[in-house]
Amino acid sequence: MHVRLESICNKDRRYVTVMAEAHQAVGFRFTVTPDGVDLQLSREVLNHIYLSRLTSWRKRAIRFKNGILTGVYPASPSSWLIVMMAIMSTMYARIDPSMGMIDTIKRTLPVSDYLTIQTHTVLSATLFATGLWYSLILMLKYIFKALLSYHAWIFESHGKTSFSTKLWRHLVTMFSGRRPLLYSFQASLPSLPVPSVDDTIRRYLESVRPLLDDNVYNTMEALANDFKKDQSPNLQKYLILKSWWATNYVSDWWEEYIYLRGRNPIMVNSNFYAMDLLYVTPTHRQAARAGNVVHAMLQYRRKLERGELAPLRALGVVPMCSQQMERMFNTTRIPGMETDFVQHLSDRKHLVVYHKGRFFKVWLYYGGRHLLPSELETQFQRILDDNTQPQPGELKLAALTAGNRFPWAQARLKYFNQGCNKASLDAIETSAFFLTLDDEAHGYDPDKPRSLDHYAKSLLHGKCYDRWFDKSFTLIAYTNGKLGVNAEHSWADAPIVGHMWEYVLATDCFHLGYTDEGHCKGDGNKGLAAPAKLQWDIPLECQEVIKDSYTFAKEIADDVDFYGNLFDEFGKGLIKKSRTSPDAFIQLALQLAQFRDKGEFCLTYEASMTRMFREGRTETVRSCTSESTAFVRAMEDKSTTNSLRLELFRKAADKHQNMYRLSMTGSGIDRHLFCLYIVSKYLNIDSPFLKKVLSEPWRLSTSQTPQQQLNMVDLNQFPRYVSAGGGFGPVADDGYGVSYIFVGENLITFHISSKFSSPETDSIRFGKNIQRAMLDICELLSPKEKNEKQV
Incomplete structure (x- = not known):
């Protein structure tokens, strides 16, 4: 064991630094001595554990609250109190608005020595009020769905709005409320009709x-x-x-x-791309641009998972379905023998970064919070400065996701189901998304006639092995500070990715910003553990499969x-x-x-x-x-x-x-x-x-x-x-x-x-x-x- 560790250290002296940082991250140590057990706790790490758990509970509470708000929409939870107070007021006035239903509920409740007659009455009235309130919500949802099923407005000429459409628009606006959440309208959206x-x-x-x-x-x-x-x-x-x-x-x-059963490559044939700002590059520092944008994506993901984004509405009035947005992050297309499937997970706390043939795992949280843009910049710069060589078979590993689906499914089952290969592949497939720190410079340059063409081809297929085409999307950061996205198509359509991309670019430029030197703003924790390099043990047979996938994908890419x-x-x-x-x-x-x-x-x-x-x-x-x-x-x-x-x-x-x-x-x-x-x-x-x-x-x-x-x-x-x-x-x-x-x-x-x-x-x-x-x-x-x- 000592000889093996010494050998690794001689090959890569960075291992010592990584081990030292890992040692500092240990939350407790104990030693058995003749006097008993010597237990040492790290207050800092325990504090991080506490903050992480606190953040988790806070997130669950917010999701629960927003779930209730969405579930009762277009009503609100406070409307239950109004109905309850109205029922109680009529009872005190000796008026029975339930037409005998409260008495019926009272007779069906179990008799107990701990419940007085008055308590029985109040409990019965509460149950009736709750049932009435829920019935009113269902009625409102049905009326709202009927309103949203009206489509005559879309066939009217611009500037020639009928009276019925004007009335309909006012009713939809009234039912929509003032501050709907992302999924507030989902239950009220009509079903797609079957044409004759x-x-x-x-x-x-x-x-x-x-x-x-x-x-x-x-x-x-x-x-x-x-x-x-x-x-x-x-x-x-x-x-x-x-x-x-x-x-x-x-x-x-x-x-x-159309998507998952297809056995042909998804690179070029299915995946699509989105470009960066056309004329503006906020910073030419690759790590800084990636740091700001990744932080902006994490902000977007938090709003998305809590359902706090505003729903998209046609003409600012007609709500559109938000269901596709659920799988934007933490999602991977998993290859299968006959059909693929889309794996979507809950909150993932890491992403995987590809740079010059190496894969790195980067944690996105510290002490229960997102890493700051400056901290992300530091982590990405560490990867850019890492000069280690790819392990055998690692350089073009991602070409498996660019080739035919059947060989990839076979290789995944045979070579990536145990050991470090399984752990590393799990790290990629369970990551929030995939980031490529590209080693080329691309973007629109008016002085270069074909710059937009080369930029598009790089985003669409790259080198055929430097994007993980199965991820919901791959963020690509170029050496000149330009960005782009390659998106897998089965989970959603282009407007969904475009929605996120607009938010990210606007947040990057107008909310986060950069220093005069082009770095991310703010001072983060300088003692973060370095990104962990994923380990692979890829046999020669698998390397041949990778080579075949790359060769096939390269033919497709060169033909575009x-x-x-x-x-x-x-x-x-x-x-x-x-x-x-x-x-x-x-x-x-x-x-x-x-x-x-x-x-x-x-x-x-x-x-x-x-x-x-x-x-x-x-x-x-x-x-x-x-x-x-x-x-x-x-x-x-x-x-x-x-x-x-x-x-x-x-x-x-x-x-x-x-x-x-x-x-x-x-x-x-x-x-x-x-x-x-x-x-x-x-x-x-x-x-x-x-x-x-x-x-x-x-x-x-x-x-x-x-x-x-x-x-x-x-x-x-x-x-x-x-x-x-x-x-x-x-x-x-x-x-x-x-x-x-x-x-x-x-x-x-x-x-x-x-x-x-x-x-x-x-x-x-x-x-x-x-x-x-x-x-x-x-x-x-x-x-x-x-x-x-x-x-």
Whole structure:
């Protein structure tokens, strides 16, 4: 034992320091002597234990209190006293508001010598008042749910609000209360309705009509009619039954079959990314920036776990589901042989940091409190200064999470189920989140033409082994102080991560701040134990699996063709002046760009949210319509007049807006057909129509990333404090993935991805086509305003 310790010390002299700090952290020591047991206690450590326990109990008390407030919402616990006092007052006035129920309760209570008649009466009245109060709460929740089921407001034109919508808005505002908590509205949110089969098939056939010639369309129409007549009634019954039983008839199947059962790599194919501030870098010190941001994340997590964040509301009125936010922290996707599962744990007190092939465990608490930003900076700087080499197999270990899921599941069971490998893997999978202290510098630099492209690719896949792709998200800190996030997709959608990211960036810049030298503010405890280096014993067979996963992931990463375009000719401000929906404008520009790029139209996917329903996630808007194709053909026909083009544009934009609204209100096409297909597989029913629908490729996949969900930064006062948003990888081998973000009023950012291996695609070419389409449509809509903008 002594020889082994001496050997380790000779290899790494830092071990002595670590052991000394660990020795200081011991809470008590005892020694057996001839005179008895000599017990020595460390007052400092015992004080930390006391504070930690006190913090734990305080957190439980706050969660319990907020749970009660959420459970009785839109009423309040104090309303119970009002009901109680009212009942007692009527009894003293010899009026029985219960119509005999209090007497009935009194007769059913057990007789006891310790309870007087008066006590029996008071207890009976209390039970009745409590039951009445709870019944009133249920009634209020039912009324509120009925109000939230009203969706006519979303189909009304801007500035033309009906009297019924005005009345509805006042009622919703009244029922919403003054200071709702994050989950206050959850029980009142309506369930996602199941559309009728007739409506879904009619809309589906309408969506594919512009993409199919007459013969193919007639064949598809025949398949659809046969399905509607023979198979759909039975499948629809089971789906309606599920909608009565489950909170949401789509979400659980969507998570399982679209994400968790997939055996292909989640890197590039599923995970997405979010970028740092576009123009501002608060500090160029890597450790300091990471310290501030990690502290801000811990603040956000505390508010999230206590349910103290304000719920997000459409138009500031209509509440949206907050269920996805529950799994933001302490969450990992665990690989399985046939299907993965999402592991979510309660409050985790550490994170794992990756730097130059080594994994370190960093504690986030000290004495019952979060580590201060300056303390976190110290810990991260220690890791940056650590010059030890990775252990055999450690450097590219995370490539297992980047490759196919089946080999990773096999390796996890075979090589990581015991010893130090199990302990170290548990440390990663149970951490609050994952942090990579990158050894490269990235970010947007206007002097470097492709800087945004390299930045996006680094966030999307990195080196294929320096992000833990299974974690709910990986925070990436670059050497120049820039940041980014890579997020796993199964547990939540991009707006959820965007909500957290906006809070973190605003808190970092406007609340925490930095010293003049770029360090975190404040003086923390300098005697914290150094981060613990995770230990691995990875056999050669496992190293071969890691190598294979890395090789496969590297091929995927190298095939990603990315182009980032900062379009600053105009923004949503100018688009709204032309009385056009900014989203419809972009989608029609994408259709025009697609036609110019490939000479044909394709099935187009645009993600919309269904979070106005409980546990809602997304729905598909099929943006390629007969109206949009007519407009595009008119734009390409030189003989068509601008007045006709403008008329066709208005029709196409109105059509798109209507489809988007239908998707948001539960009348979409694709989630319904997807669930019908799942039911058919359970019942062993072969449906040629559903097979055909589910196998159609989305060659243009698009998504708008929301900005300013929290309004923590006044962009009029601080116009440079904007993010470039985020993006995702290509969905089809021969198609494009496009994420677009309205940044303020005068900037639109496009994140375009495709594959180098496809001879049909070129991200830069497509980006140029988008830019030209935007300018052409803007000139069509408002040539006068466009000329003034250029001047």
